[in-house]
Amino acid sequence: MNIKNLVLGIAIFILTVSVGVYGISTLYGKGPEYNDFCRNIITEKNCTDLGGVWTNNSYVGSPGVKSVPMEGGYCNYDYTKCQKEYDDAQRIHARKIFFVALPLGIIVIAIGALGFGLMSVGSGLMFGGVGLIIYGVGSVWNYADDLLKFIISLIGLIVVIALAYYANNRWNFFDKKDKKKK
Numbered sequence: 001m002n003i004k005n006l007v008l009g010i011a012i013f014i015l016t017v018s019v020g021v022y023g024i025s026t027l028y029g030k031g032p033e034y035n036d037f038c039r040n041i042i043t044e045k046n047c048t049d050l051g052g053v054w055t056n057n058s059y060v061g062s063p064g065v066k067s068v069p070m071e072g073g074y075c076n077y078d079y080t081k082c083q084k085e086y087d088d089a090q091r092i093h094a095r096k097i098f099f100v101a102l103p104l105g106i107i108v109i110a111i112g113a114l115g116f117g118l119m120s121v122g123s124g125l126m127f128g129g130v131g132l133i134i135y136g137v138g139s140v141w142n143y144a145d146d147l148l149k150f151i152i153s154l155i156g157l158i159v160v161i162a163l164a165y166y167a168n169n170r171w172n173f174f175d176k177k178d179k180k181k182k
Helices: 003-028 044-049 081-115 119-143 146-181
Strands: 053-059 068-076
Touching (some): 003 119, 044 068, 081 119, 081 146
Antiparallel strands (some): 053 068
């Protein structure tokens, strides 16, 4: 493989991942922001009225020395409702990304494997498809249990292995056809 094809393949890989990630981001927007769910509450009364737990600031000295109260404190509002709402919104957003990025990655791999005879384009697209799969799986990985992770991984593995067999048989068919012509 010459260096030009390698550079072109790497460029296609990077741009394929960028197009996929930013396309999905354009489709679904940015993920939920913590501050949209959990406000910065600065008074004890507002904190407890909203169901949070107020914690007073205190200075703890060296062992055996009493704590010295300091002015102020903070609200642990996410102790109750807002953290759960934020986590739920994150989970929904991650699933949307996953259900677009994973099949898109497999489609891009298939296009790269089957649609392009030019090695730099085909391999660049295939690596880009792998990048999209990583992006999709990575988005939902924190929210999935082990069984779902196993099933997702198994299905992806089966699809990619089947694609590899199909692509290799197709290429072998064309190689045999070309040899018969000579």
